[in-house]
Amino acid sequence: MRIGDELAGRTVLVVEDAPETLEVIISYLERQGLRVVPAPSGEALKARLAAGRPDLVLLDINLPDGDGLALAKALRLGEEIPLIFVTGRDSDADRIAGLSYGGDYVTKPVNLQELLIRIRNLLRRSTAPSQLLPPHAPAEAPLTFRGWQLDLIRRALFRPDGSYLALTTGEFNILAALAAMRPKPVSREYLLDVISNRDPRSVSEHTVDTLITRLRRKMRLDDGSPMPITTVRGIGYALEADDPQ
Structure with a gap:
């Protein structure tokens, strides 16, 4: 399998x-045309990040100088x-923690073709905040709800005041699914299906609830505006449409 030229x-x-x-992963990814930078520890990770921003991070959880989950949370890797996560730890608790921090999850021994597909999908969807255009730039009209603007092309969310709000991949995918169906409710089962190509055994309805909780926390405004994501008892969640003019 060869990764796309783009x-x-x-x-x-x-x-x-x-x-x-490390050698196996580097050798395989370089043959696919990717540039690979190694880091054998948490401190090396921090040094590499200080030297320049990569397009994607593959992170082991068990590191000689720390825990990868804690590092991901502290450095906001899944958001930025x-x-x-590429790890031998496959407990439900570890998987849910990894997903809630915004990371995809691959267990060892690594299936290199599966890893490549996950890398390709994430890179195709990713847009760095520094590359984002302001919300008023010419482009396909964003979806709007309660003053929020969701740009599906640039995969960006803007607050009612126009400022950019960083989301993890999982958070954005769930919000985009709610926006596409708004104001109709969306079931948890459907939202599970849209969480970026993950093994269904590694996620649960609790994962969806966790991501919704994170979205609500991030989207809470200081002015007391009502939260646009509502819970629909017995079904799942819904996103309110714009207020009538």
């Missing part, structure tokens, strides 16, 4: 302390940079 040259930071695993 992704050639994109930079992937691989945080992995096992030399043999597309993230895939």
